[in-house]
Amino acid sequence: MAALRRPGAGHVPSRATLVQVAAAAGVSRQTVSNVLNAPERVAPPTRDRVLLEISRLGFRPNTAARALRRRRAAALGLQVGCPDGTSLGTLTEPFLYELTVAARASDVHVVTFSAADVDDPTAEYEHLLGVRAVDGFLLTDTRHDDPRPSWLRSHAVPFASFGRVWDEPEVGEWVDVDGRTGVAVGVRHLVAQGYESIGFLGWPAGSPVGDDRREGWRSTCAELGLVTDGLEGTTTQDVHEAAAASAPLLDRLGGGGALVCASDTLALGVWTALRDRGLRPGADVGVVGFDDSPLAAAFDLTSLRQPLARIATTMLGLLTREPPAAGRRTGVLLEPSVVERSSSQRIGPPPVLPSTPGSDPTPSAATPSRPSRPAPSAATPSRPSRPASSAATPSRPSRPAMPAADTTRLT
Amino acid sequence: MAALRRPGAGHVPSRATLVQVAAAAGVSRQTVSNVLNAPERVAPPTRDRVLLEISRLGFRPNTAARALRRRRAAALGLQVGCPDGTSLGTLTEPFLYELTVAARASDVHVVTFSAADVDDPTAEYEHLLGVRAVDGFLLTDTRHDDPRPSWLRSHAVPFASFGRVWDEPEVGEWVDVDGRTGVAVGVRHLVAQGYESIGFLGWPAGSPVGDDRREGWRSTCAELGLVTDGLEGTTTQDVHEAAAASAPLLDRLGGGGALVCASDTLALGVWTALRDRGLRPGADVGVVGFDDSPLAAAFDLTSLRQPLARIATTMLGLLTREPPAAGRRTGVLLEPSVVERSSSQRIGPPPVLPSTPGSDPTPSAATPSRPSRPAPSAATPSRPSRPASSAATPSRPSRPAMPAADTTRLT
DNA sequence: CCTCGCCGTTTGAACGTTCAAGGCCAGGCG
DNA sequence: CGCCTGGCCTTGAACGTTCAAACGGCGAGG
Known part of the structure; x- marks a missing residue:
């Protein structure tokens, strides 16, 4: 397997490391680290000096180094399925978008993967955990007798599910619509x-x-x-x-x-x-x-x-907050x-x-x-079957793309 | 932002490190590393002994440590768009699946993200590169006057595009259908x-x-x-x-x-x-x-x-092989x-x-x-709008889900 | 006999960050 | 005055791997 090419050197930001920032600001490594991770521990004048150097040098913390030391990948796995033709009215695409938005806010990456082996649905889950590429998983399409939730639970792996965990709905971290x-x-x-x-x-x-x-x-x-x-x-x-x-x-x-x-x-x-x-x-x-x-x-x-956006943020909330000590919380129902x-x-x-x-x-x-996200103009559109130049494709007149309140018209 | 919970200790594989495997096999760190990365350098008896210990201890190389030392994340970014309603007949879902399959074969992860700022379409690309979370990008939905290819090129960032790079089709790494x-x-x-x-x-x-x-x-x-x-x-x-x-x-x-x-x-x-x-x-x-x-x-x-599967593997091939020395290759057209x-x-x-x-x-x-991938039975189906128990949803009789050769019926 | 080169292996160092512990100083209190 | 406390900062070490260089042994060649 050929090695992945490395990006060209020097052109992309993050040329500076913590140590270089520290030297420039006249403080120690750890102080720079604290400015980023525990700013309240740093005296304001020092903090400002460090922040100035950080932006001046374009410092960005290195993901791998951070993951290694923290023993946490800051990434979540999401299985994408083999589309079997019934995926017509499916929400996976918009849902994936909302997940990436929510993940960004939680400083977590979303790593997608697919089942390598049909007969062993948890194999790829185990692989990603084994190499420490993810800290937990986002589940969708939970079914009756789904082997994944119980496997994850028995291995003490954090997860959040879109869709009830049917076998034990009273336990576990899921979000679903009512x-x-x-x-x-x-x-x-x-x-x-x-x-x-x-x-x-x-x-x-x-x-x-x-x-x-x-x-x-x-x-x-x-x-x-x-x-x-x-x-x-x-x-x-x-x-x-x-x-x-x-x-x-x-x-x-x-x-x-x-x-x-x-x-x-x-x-x-x-x-x-x-x-x-x-x-x-x-x-x-x-x-x-x-x-x-x-x-x-x-x-x-x-x-x-x-409410996909709320579902996504709720799922990430379940994964980023400490779990309740005892009497695990049950799932969340959204309308x-x-x-x-x-x-x-x-x-x-x-x-x-x-x-x-x-x-x-x-x-x-x-x-x-x-109504939720940024304007669709910069969106990634449908790709192949789309005229590239007709950016201003006139929408069907009967569907003016007007915003509206996301009111839940309940009862 | 609350910290992501760490998985429970001890239940998941990869309890062993290189050093522990080395000790068990009576060799040094580096020899174990060589068994994995350059087996031809290790004498067969030693190799076998090490491999035995690797499987016995369930050793899995730590992604973060490897990424840190190699200075390579072994991950590629893929932007998922804000679905704007025109994404009806879109291929992003099946394509994403094929990408994850191809990525697995290349020992690369796919990290999905979305545009954080509408006005700055390359901002998130820069971010992911800055924190060294990815080595390059997989592009889709390339348009005329797309700022991304030129930005990536000017920063010497590897990328492969599904869809021609329209502004400079003769240059660059793209795959498209004819x-x-x-x-x-x-x-x-x-x-x-x-x-x-x-x-x-x-x-x-x-x-x-x-x-x-x-x-x-x-x-x-x-x-x-x-x-x-x-x-x-x-x-x-x-x-x-x-x-x-x-x-x-x-x-x-x-x-x-x-x-x-x-x-x-x-x-x-x-x-x-x-x-x-x-x-x-x-x-x-x-x-x-x-x-x-x-x-x-x-x-x-x-x-x-x-031919999504071939498109995906071709794109990964473009990214994993060393680029041709001079006179960069042009794109690839598939039928x-x-x-x-x-x-x-x-x-x-x-x-x-x-x-x-x-x-x-x-x-x-x-x-x-x-025809390409594993049987759809283990696939992640459409999620919410699907009866969970009717796993054997009888397909419409006119569409028997039968395999067939992937013959390109050309001319 | 000595040297050279090669093979298989080891050793030292480094990747960039955070943990854990410790140091210094000022101020409050006995 | 001496001790303790707390705020702010620094130091040493570690995370687990791979790079780069060096090592010893052995056979071949001078």
Whole structure:
């Protein structure tokens, strides 16, 4: 294996070391170190002198030296999966972005890796720990009987999970979205928009995520006095299957009805089914997806947004703070919010209901799109399938990229 | 900023250091080091003895110590972008996977990061280099007037780019797909399937990627004696816009025609336009996309697959081998291959043409799905919107997840 | 017989930082 | 006056590896 080329010498910052800064400032190594790591221990005049030299010399602490001495890599591992084709409405890309932002704030690096050996899902975890390349892990896609959480726990390795650790949900450090509340929000949103009956398209019973979301629909309908009988459909995470499964529901709902779906992929299936019938999503039948994946935006589907930025910062918080002494903390549940798009806009004035606080007066489709991060202009766009020069690609007019408050429209 | 928690002591491997292994094997430090880094220098009996102790003690070289002494982090930076909603048919997720696989083989880690400051796109690059956390970078989404390649070059920082370095394509280390050849392959595929006239839906002139792909269509049609007049459409990277832009093309093509698109997103636009007209993609009008993104698989769209695995390994090869002494090498162009799905299957026996080598006898849709990596069973699936328990989610019957040779069906 | 060169191995030092301990000085208190 | 305390700073050592140079032994060549 050829050695990785080294960067050319001298051009990049960090030519100076602690010792050189110390000499320039007329203090010892350790004082410079303290200025960076424990400034309160250094007298202000000294501190200022050192800081001046640090910036003058362009000093940057060496990651490797620091990791060696501190016995801490300041890095977290994140497994990226082999995309198996079902990764359509997936959030991994935006979530990864939020993780890097949160990691930066915690002075931690994110190291991505993939499973080297299919039969031994923890092998690569062990490898990264063995060579001390990471201090812990960020988990996603936790499943029932997932071997990773128990393996990590038994080896006393810190981790935080996006998604409940299903086998022991009461223990461990996880963050997840409240699917039940999320769907409840979606149902109330649709009712507020004037849809008369609300159905649900989800996955077969038995999956904790799916059952949770379905329950949100059922209980909210019960609270609002809406019928649920015959308005529930079940399908797999596939656009075509979802379209087929939605047919009987659409027959029963008729115009003025709406469907909440367990995912954006399913909602897209409903969308295609509606188009095949010559019906307009929104105007004729309401559709609400779940996740607010890029898919939802592309098809103008109202969706329940996962608060990815908060999820990411919470996960890093779990890893950077000392764990509670005894009685380990349980996981954290965050609430999704509705992202309104045209698929939940009935034409004509919707009846004013108490559930929606002062809504946006934009006529056809109001889109509170991602409010959190810096402007998208410097973003890394889709790469190959994108005209390089048309930087100012005019967005579809119906989706003005306007900011909006990240309000969770709850109940 | 709270310190990152350290993993619990003693449970994870790598309890042993070089010195301990050396003592156990009765040799010196350096000999153990040589066994790992220059085995040919060590006498076979000694080598075996050392290797035995290494495995017996579970020794793993410490990444930080190695990086400090070697003055090389053995890590590469990869920027992940702020998803701006247009990242629909994007390849970043599968590409990232392939990168991690290739990086593992090169004993390099991939560190992901995002732009901290919108106005200074190279700031985070400088930071990572300054603290010596990476040795170089993997670039994607290179644009015209991209400040990164020139900045990196001027600082003598190694990098490899997925996508041409447009400002100086003759210089530098990039890997890209040959859009022109790719589209040519797509056109020939459609002709072989029996479609009589072939149109093209692309982006406005001026983008190098788009112009390249359009030229592939135009030149191939010329070679095959097909008309192109009036069969070319132009639109932005948006499903709805693409659907609208395809309308006049579909009018002119009629049944038995086909469209090659500059991206899967555009192909999806055509797909929706066809459905709105009550036409069947494939049976009535052929559609071929570009990229073979998850989108294409989900909608059963034939697409031109980017050879992501080869792209990734090539990029790492560019970074791990010593650069050529003088007259720097130019970039590397790789050829896409057709992934056949139902959107290019005419009903009825297609005329047997010489261009398609022995094709798959599967009736409705043959999908040589990702052949490269380990089976998808251990993959990290879509996370939130996926029933956790239905691990064996039955794939749509028309897309059996069967392996197939990665044959590039060229010409 | 001595020297040279080579092979396999060892030794000293260094990479750049932080831990742990210690030193110095001023001020407060007995 | 002497002792103790606390604030500020320095010193020695260590983290675990690899570089660079030196070492001893052995066979070949002069």
